[in-house]
Amino acid sequence: MFRGSIPALVTPFRDEAFDESAYRDFVEWQISEGSHGLVPCGTTGESATLPVDEHYRVIEVCVEQAAGRVPVIAGCGSNDTASAIRSMKAAKERGADAALIVLPYYNRPNQEGLVAHFTALAEACDLPIVVYNVPGRTVTDIKPETLGRIAKLPTVVAIKDASGDLPRVTAHRRLCGTDFVQLSGNDDMTLGFMAMGGVGCISVTANVAPRLCADFQNACLGGDWQTALALQDKLYPLHAALFSDASPGPVKYALSRVRPEMPSELRLPMTPPSEASRKAVDAALAHAGLV
Known part of the structure; x- marks a missing residue:
């Protein structure tokens, strides 16, 4: 259902307001460069500082500009189940293809709480769900056995796995089935993730290097591991540099170099x-041939 290079889009601000024109141009560039999907309002999109109305407008603009050419997976997660349901319903109304649901943060539910959370979301809205596991930010970590239970819900179709635990790809295949979509949440680990059965990456680096990231994904999906390795070597310094300070500061700076x-x-x-x-x-931009 989802595969390839899927940038977690930054949200452009000008004079503290959402710059809709710049965002539309950015979405258009991403599609023209070969990105396979788009994620508005994720962590890299500074969703934590978007008021609700603005959050929904960013999703709406992304969907309008994509115009069905690539799927849009809208960030809808919250540590409040009721808020996540409202965001899912709003994203569906605006035409999103799926909801990216980060595990509840700060209040740290246990594994049964995670099952109850995703069950409530699936029962309240039929928008497909991509589970987002990023314990480095949320502290909460969904265990493979718990994901296996959640994956039985008809609308839970994928995971964005930023746990950094590569063996989980195999564990998830065993527990969730080989058709369950596994997307890497760590650019630097995606080559190994793909070799173990992943089918794509929700990527930070693709904001800056969409063509190279799309080519990398196409090589992996086509089994051309030699080309994929060469592109990994080309992109690796950028993967690291974009997290050399608090994200998305470095990626927004990099974008200003590539797209002034x-x-x-x-x-x-x-x-x-x-x-x-x-x-x-x-x-890193110089190493990748982007400047």
Whole structure:
């Protein structure tokens, strides 16, 4: 259902407001460069600082601009089940193809709480669900056995796995079935993730290097591991540099180098990346042939 290079899109701000024109141009560029799908309002899209109305507008603009050419997986997660349900319903009304649901953060539900959370979401809205496991941010970690239970819900179709635990790809295949969509949430680990049975990546790096990331994914999906390895070597310094300071500061800076018309403004409490981070990004962009 979902596969390939799927950028977790940054949200451009200008004078503290959502820059709709820049976002439409950005979505168009992503599609023209070969991205296989789009994720508005994820972590990289600074969803934590988007008021509800603005959050829904960002999803709406992304869907309008994509115009059915690639699937749109809208960030809808919350640590409040009722809020996540409202966001899913709003995303469905605006034409999103699926909802990206991060595990509830801060309140740290146990495994039974996770089952109850996703069951309530699936019962309240029939929008397909991509489970987002990123314990480095949420502290909560969904265990493979729990995911196996949740995957039996008819609308839970995929996982974005940013656990950093590669053997889980095989565990998930065993527990969720080989048709369950596994998407990497870590650019730097995606080559191994794909070799073990993954089918794509919800990517930060694809914001900046969509063509290279799409080519990498196409090579993996086609079994051309030699080409995939060469592209991994080309992209690896960029994967690292984009997390050399608090994200999405480095990726917004990188975008301003690749697409000068794209604003690099962040919303507090996020601040611009350090000089050391900017130098790392500059070197990585040069290594990848992007500047």
